[in-house]
Amino acid sequence: MKYSLFLGCTIPARSRNYELSARAIASRLDLEFVEIEDFSCCGFPLEASDEMGAILLGAMNLCLAEEKGLDICVLCSACASMLTKTAYHLDHDQKLREQTNKELAKIGKEYKGTVKVKHFARILLEDVTLERIKKETKQNLKGLRVATHYGCHYLKPAYIYEGFDDPQDAQTLELILETVGVSNIQYRRKKDCCGGPVLLSDEEVALKVAEEKLRNVKEAGADCMNLVCPFCSLMFDANQKGIETKSGDEFDIPVLYLPQIIGLAMGFSRKELGLNLNSVSTKELESVLEA
Amino acid sequence: MRTFSLRDLDSDFVDEIESLDFIGTFRDCYACGTCTGGCPVHRVNNDYDPLRIMRMLVLGLREELLKGEMIWLCSDCYTCQENCPMEVKITDIINHLKNLATHEDNTPLGVSTQKKLLMDQGKIYIIDEFDNKKRAKAGLPSLPEMAEEARKLLNKR
Ligand code: SF4
Ligand code: SF4
Ligand code: SF4
Ligand code: SF4
Numbered sequence: 305m306k307y308s309l310f311l312g313c314t315i316p317a318r319s320r321n322y323e324l325s326a327r328a329i330a331s332r333l334d335l336e337f338v339e340i341e342d343f344s345c346c347g348f349p350l351e352a353s354d355e356m357g358a359i360l361l362g363a364m365n366l367c368l369a370e371e372k373g374l375d376i377c378v379l380c381s382a383c384a385s386m387l388t389k390t391a392y393h394l395d396h397d398q399k400l401r402e403q404t405n406k407e408l409a410k411i412g413k414e415y416k417g418t419v420k421v422k423h424f425a426r427i428l429l430e431d432v433t434l435e436r437i438k439k440e441t442k443q444n445l446k447g448l449r450v451a452t453h454y455g456c457h458y459l460k461p462a463y464i465y466e467g468f469d470d471p472q473d474a475q476t477l478e479l480i481l482e483t484v485g486v487s488n489i490q491y492r493r494k495k496d497c498c499g500g501p502v503l504l505s506d507e508e509v510a511l512k513v514a515e516e517k518l519r520n521v522k523e524a525g526a527d528c529m530n531l532v533c534p535f536c537s538l539m540f541d542a543n544q545k546g547i548e549t550k551s552g553d554e555f556d557i558p559v560l561y562l563p564q565i566i567g568l569a570m571g572f573s574r575k576e577l578g579l580n581l582n583s584v585s586t587k588e589l590e591s592v593l594e595a
Numbered sequence: 596m597r598t599f600s601l602r603d604l605d606s607d608f609v610d611e612i613e614s615l616d617f618i619g620t621f622r623d624c625y626a627c628g629t630c631t632g633g634c635p636v637h638r639v640n641n642d643y644d645p646l647r648i649m650r651m652l653v654l655g656l657r658e659e660l661l662k663g664e665m666i667w668l669c670s671d672c673y674t675c676q677e678n679c680p681m682e683v684k685i686t687d688i689i690n691h692l693k694n695l696a697t698h699e700d701n702t703p704l705g706v707s708t709q710k711k712l713l714m715d716q717g718k719i720y721i722i723d724e725f726d727n728k729k730r731a732k733a734g735l736p737s738l739p740e741m742a743e744e745a746r747k748l749l750n751k752r
Binding site (some may be wrong): 311313314316317318320323324327339340342343344345349351352353354355359360361364393397399400408409410411456457460461462471472488493495496497499500501502503504505506509510512513516578 | 608616617635636638639642643664667668669670671672673674676677684686687690691693694697702703705706707709710713715718719720721722729730733734735736737738742743744745746747748749751752
């Protein structure tokens with residue numbers, strides 16, 4: 305299995321733990337990543353202020369993968385939705401496609417519609433398969449109580465995602481975790497988003513949304529959270545201390561990326577998975593695992 | 596609630612948005628409130644209300660929508676759009692309204708700053724030498740500082 309790896313802006317600069325752990329488990333699963341130097345921002349930050357610019361950036365990145373004849377693996381959910389949405393609109397709207405290709409021609413590119421965009425987690429499920437993950441599991445994570453946060457853009461808008469999971473009753477991430485033995489725990493308002501995109505316009509509102517979720521996860525007695533997007537992580541991991549200070553409540557919930565959890569089950573070291581780079585300490589998880 | 600005069604109602608504005616292929620119709624909205632009921636932002640801030648945005652749109656309250664702050668509180672989470680019984684593309688609509696507001700110079704600083712970053716460097720974060728050193732140490736491939744091609748593409752328009 306060979307994919308071009310789309311990192312986007314945030315992951316290489318701010319979320320090396322996600323990149324490290326994803327690359328680590330991919331190598332164990334015969335999932336080969338090809339780097340494309342010219343990959344840029346996916347366009348997501350332009351969607352609200354310059355929607356044509358967002359489509360252009362998305363389309364340019366799709367073209368780069370097309371030139372290499374490779375499908376795209378995405379780690380960030382916002383990138384996944386932006387690139388998938390771009391391909392969807394270009395494939396369904398001839399006028400938009402012509403307009404886009406006119407602009408792309410200025411840098412010598414043309415969108416043809418030959419590549420597929422998939423989130424890393426979806427590749428684990430559909431291409432790598434659960435059987436394969438199970439085969440590579442060295443340490444069963446039985447006893448680890450995990451609260452999964454699907455976030456929004458991994459699943460939505462549903463019309464672009466071909467029904468690979470159901471936004472009203474998402475299962476995929478928990479199915480993957482099940483194969484390595486963790487206990488998936490349920491919590492109130494699990495489907496809610498983290499508030500991340502509002503950070504740019506109203507920080508207080510954004511942090512309040514995240515605080516609600518942390519409280520619900522805490523209440524359910526989770527050992528840690530599981531997620532698949534650097535923005536979600538920013539809200540729950542990097543901002544957790546600040547939210548605690550503001551609200552006066554203590555959460556102390558480690559927030560892990562999906563491949564960090566799978567990587568633990570595969571026997572990778574803390575450092576190989578970048579667990580030392582998480583904001584909320586992940587050390588105590590080890591005692592849960594050893595018990 | 597404020598009162599509006601008939602002069603505030605702009606039906607061309609409604610037609611214009613409805614004619615966009617990627618949005619489709621929204622006049623079917625029957626004000627059931629499902630969108631607001633599931634909205635995570637509404638839960639922490641009652642002033643924010645997607646149903647109200649939809650009513651304002653159907654009525655054609657252009658100025659009120661595009662000059663106000665309300666639309667910018669949407670977190671783009673698509674909960675409302677997935678829940679709407681009439682399949683109104685609420686989130687896509689709000690997103691388009693944000694674009695129209697931008698044409699009226701109503702954009703939060705954070706959003707316009709990100710746009711400027713992308714015009715200048717094609718990525719939100721530059722990868723400098725120090726970043727690449729850290730990446731190399733962790734065994735990760737080095738990356739270019741900026742995204743030149745993207746920068747060109749955005750600026751050639
Ligand atoms: S999600 Fe954001 S940071 Fe990630 S590439 Fe897309 S735009 Fe850039
Ligand atoms: S949960 Fe937050 S960051 Fe994650 S996808 Fe939703 S809005 Fe984006
Ligand atoms: S959920 Fe749909 S139909 Fe109901 S009020 Fe909202 S937009 Fe209108
Ligand atoms: S997309 Fe916006 S309006 Fe709709 S539920 Fe999410 S925050 Fe609320």
